[in-house]
Amino acid sequence: MDAPVPTPPQAxxxxxxxxxxxxxxxxxxxxxxxRAGQLFDIVVISxxxxxxVVVIVDSIPAVVERHGAALSAAEWCFTLLFTxxxxxxxxxxxxxxxxxxxxxxxxxxxxxxxxxxxxFWPDAQLLIDVRVLRLLRVFRVFRLTEYMLEFSQLGxxxxxxxxxxxxxxxxxxxxxxxxxxVMHVVEGPEHGFTTIPVSVYWAITTMxxxxxxxxxxxxxxxxxxxxxxxxxxxxxLAVPTGIVTxxxxxxxxxxxxxxxxxxxAACQARRHTEGARFCWRCGSPLRL
Numbered sequence: 001m002d003a004p005v006p007t008p009p010q011a012x013x014x015x016x017x018x019x020x021x022x023x024x025x026x027x028x029x030x031x032x033x034x035r036a037g038q039l040f041d042i043v044v045i046s047x048x049x050x051x052x053v054v055v056i057v058d059s060i061p062a063v064v065e066r067h068g069a070a071l072s073a074a075e076w077c078f079t080l081l082f083t084x085x086x087x088x089x090x091x092x093x094x095x096x097x098x099x100x101x102x103x104x105x106x107x108x109x110x111x112x113x114x115x116x117x118x119x120f121w122p123d124a125q126l127l128i129d130v131r132v133l134r135l136l137r138v139f140r141v142f143r144l145t146e147y148m149l150e151f152s153q154l155g156x157x158x159x160x161x162x163x164x165x166x167x168x169x170x171x172x173x174x175x176x177x178x179x180x181x182v183m184h185v186v187e188g189p190e191h192g193f194t195t196i197p198v199s200v201y202w203a204i205t206t207m208x209x210x211x212x213x214x215x216x217x218x219x220x221x222x223x224x225x226x227x228x229x230x231x232x233x234x235x236x237l238a239v240p241t242g243i244v245t246x247x248x249x250x251x252x253x254x255x256x257x258x259x260x261x262x263x264x265a266a267c268q269a270r271r272h273t274e275g276a277r278f279c280w281r282c283g284s285p286l287r288l
Contacts, residue, residue, distance in 0.1 A: 014102070015094030025092040029085065044085060048111075051078035079115040086112060157247035164243045172236060176203040179229060187222045207233040 014030075017023050031037045051074075057063050058071045086108045090096050099105045158165075180200030187193040192215040193202065202215045206229040217226050263270055266284035277286055 014096075014099040017092055017094055022092050025088055029088050029092055044082075047078055047081055051075070051082075054078065075115060079112055082108070082112045153248060153251060154244075157244050157251060160247045160251075161243045165240055168239055168243070172207070175232070176200055176207060179203045179207075179225065183217065183222060183225060186225065187217050187219060191218050191222070192216070203229060206230060207236055209233045209237070 028036045028040050054074050093099045180203040184193045184196050184199040193199045205212055217223050264279035267282040269281040
């Protein structure tokens with residue numbers, strides 16, 4: 001039996017309000033199939049992009065020195081706008097706690113919280129970039145539901161592969177731990193392998209083919225071990241991709257089989273390719 005593909009939460013999951021004024025707000029902030037709802041979401045997404053640009057520019061000292069006051073004012077304008085939006089979403093649903101604890105609800109809160117926390121913890125302002133995650137709403141605004149289906153299929157494949165990936169990561173962890181310890185013994189502190197954690201760090205950078213070069217073996221045996229680690233790294237990088245790809249293929253196989261078994265009503269032809277909407281023989285529309 002095929003595992004069900006999870007679907008993204010809908011606005012109806014939070015409950016439509018009873019009072020007319022809350023229902024009007026609900027239609028604007030949640031229902032993007034209306035003109036006002038689409039315009040609202042497009043304005044919010046544009047504000048999100050602009051606010052992220054402001055945060056990025058705010059990290060450039062030369063720009064802050066000349067336009068620091070303007071950047072601070074812009075950030076507060078964006079924060080107030082997102083605060084009003086979050087409150088509007090919160091008061092316009094019946095199940096407010098359900099929305100507040102949902103994925104989008106948490107992201108909406110995180111979009112405004114860092115600016116207020118900066119009063120007490122200045123470094124919290126760096127978390128403002130998390131609001132870029134709110135751009136996930138673009139899938140709802142522009143009706144790209146087929147992309148959401150693909151995301152759901154990828155999520156289902158990752159969920160189905162979690163045990164295999166966990167076993168694989170455990171194997172990799174043991175390898176880098178053993179090889180790091182061996183290199184600590186072979187090379188020693190005089191060649192940069194001062195401790196086992198440092199040697200494990202070298203093993204991780206070598207196996208992942210990153211190779212920063214800050215630590216390198218100098219003895220013949222150490223270079224031989226490093227060569228083995230490099231060759232092993234090629235296979236290590238391919239394994240997780242193969243696991244997830246196999247799961248995605250297994251999930252798509254039943255749909256492909258159903259499409260191939262589909263019979264054209266006009267000429268009775270079968271063996272249609274996945275995603276086909278017209279018969280390959282006579283060109284008649286298929287009744288999917």
